[in-house]
Amino acid sequence: MKTYRYIFLTTALFTILFYEESIGLNLGILGIIYAVLTLYKTPEKNRIKTFLLLFVTSVLSSIAFAWYADFPSFLAVMISLLLLSYRAKNKRMKILLLIPVVVVNICTFICRFFSFQSWLPKINVSGVGQKLVAFILIPFILLVVFFGIYSVGSNHFANLFANLELTVNLWEIICLSVLGFFIAFNYWNYDVEKYIYQQNHVLNNDFGEKDRIQKASYLFMELDVERMSGVISFLLLNVLLIFFIITYSYEQFYEVIKTPVQLSEETHEGVNAVVLSIIMAILVIMFYFKGGFNFDSKAKFLMILAKTWIFLNAILVCATLAKNTEYIINYGFTYKRLGVYGFLILSLIGLILTFVKIQKKKRNAYLFNTMTWWLYGTILACSYINWGGIITSQNVKRSDFVFNYHLTSIHFNDKILLKYADEKQDVKLKKQILDKVNKENSGSFLSKILYYETLKK
Incomplete structure (x- = not known):
């Protein structure tokens, strides 16, 4: 055809x-x-x-x-x-x-x-x-x-x-x-x-022969000076990050938080800082390992420091994951709190890929090419999984479960809410759910959402 x-x-x-x-x-x-x-x-x-x-x-x-x-x-x-x-x-x-x-x-x-x-x-x-x-x-x-x-x-x-x-x-x-x-x-x-x-060759994952040539990145700085600059920079950044991890962990896990609002604000501020830190860390490593230093026999200490920095950043991500988990245990699941998991896991994957880039001597394009596929996979996961059902199934076990919030702000959880209404023997709540379902089922065949077809009674 x-x-x-x-x-x-x-x-x-x-x-x-x-x-x-x-x-x-x-x-x-x-x-x-x-x-x-x-x-x-x-x-x-x-x-x-x-x-x-x-x-x-x-x-x-x-x-x-x-x-x-x-x-x-x-x-x-x-x-x-x-x-x-x-x-x-x-x-x-x-x-x-x-x-x-x-x-x-x-x-x-x-x-x-x-x-x-x-x-x-x-x-x-x-x-x-x-x-x-x-x-x-x-x-x-x-x-x-x-x-x-x-x-x-x-x-x-x-x-x-x-x-x-x-x-x-x-x-x-x-x-x-x-x-x-x-x-x-x-x-x-x-x-x-x-x-x-x-431009396709620009995005190749592996270095070519000409990329292996040892040369300085700048006319005003010799190669040995640039290498030493990297060693000093990564050494100082590792020390700084160690102090940040200590103070961050103390603030997140040991200080007494008075209100849920304060806990929410500090958790979100911490997550934003961590994600920004990871992005900057990857960019700095990409800057120093964009070319010749990947094949420089004198740059072994520089590589060790860079890998150490990746490891410390990974510890920071794990600490933030633990804090988000504590937050969810105390106050329940929401889309945003699950989204925090997504951002942090992607950040951890980015760090792992950065380690692989240094270890296997890949070009910076390797990070962009590979992370794009991971982002695509994340989008697929978000589309295939009923996150609203997961959120409601977990929160309904809590004593502070808020029905109206889950009815209006969380989607595709109607089966769980119907079961909840039946257990509570609350006719009014059940009617609210069924009215919503009937409204969704009122369209013509081609306009239907199949999920709501399973709720017909």
Whole structure:
């Protein structure tokens, strides 16, 4: 099947699935169709392990959106499909280059659309076919488009046709068709500019032969002086970090906290400081180990100090994880407190990867390439797991459980709340939950969220 057929097919499917519907099951169906068509269209040589894994995650993310229809699952579907399409054509291109590819293609959409010879087939049309296109199809499309524009711009013009009973909403069909075509065109017919291709080698994980040459980073500083600067810097930073860990641990674990508000503020301030410290630590290590020092036989002490600093930062992260755990034990689970776990675990992964970078002599690009995949994995985890259910199932065991908060601010926990209402034999609470469920189930089939379908009684 030619590319233009994929474009028109998925445009039609988009219009059909979303016509007079809100986003729900329809996007999940469309995501699966896009993934299957991409697998079918991709040549066998490009179906490498990464591509097949992305195909699986695209299908699972589409199912997750059909089940939850929330922002994390939406983000997971979009990123998974973009990566799938990207890998279908460019199996060796670095993942980070997907961002400029998407931006450039969106900006150049109009120009690429009007380059008909590049994406439409070159065929000889008979005289009758030419007349049908020229005398009927083109005038009809123009008439419909301008009718919609003029109807929006003038109420009197629209009222002239008020007595005409149309069974379809032409304006919605036009808008959906345009949006569906824009998505389909950029998905199936995107280009990677030559300049972007040329930057792919910049993001290689391993050093080249020329990178092994020992040379100073600055004209005003000799190599030996720069190396000693690194040793002094890391030595001082290690001492400073040891003192910070001691004082931070004392403040977090030994000082008496009077109020929950004070505990919350100090925990969040501590987490922010730790995350910023980790980012700065990684940047400093990237600065000193961006090139020749990775292969410098005289830089062994510098490497030891850098690894020690990584280890101390890891201790700091573990201390913060322990404090967040204590906070949750005392005051319960929330989305933000689980988010703190996510940030700290990603920070710890960043430190581990930085250690691997030094140990295995990788380029700085290795950190960006690898961490991007970890971030993608985090998004997938956020979309697949029912965090609201986990939060409520744990908090409902507490004596200070607040029903209204979990009903209005925590999502996809209705089964647990129904069980709670039954145990309390509270008819009013149960009615509140069922009203919410019935409201979610009131939409048409394609707009449904499958999670709420399981709660029908």
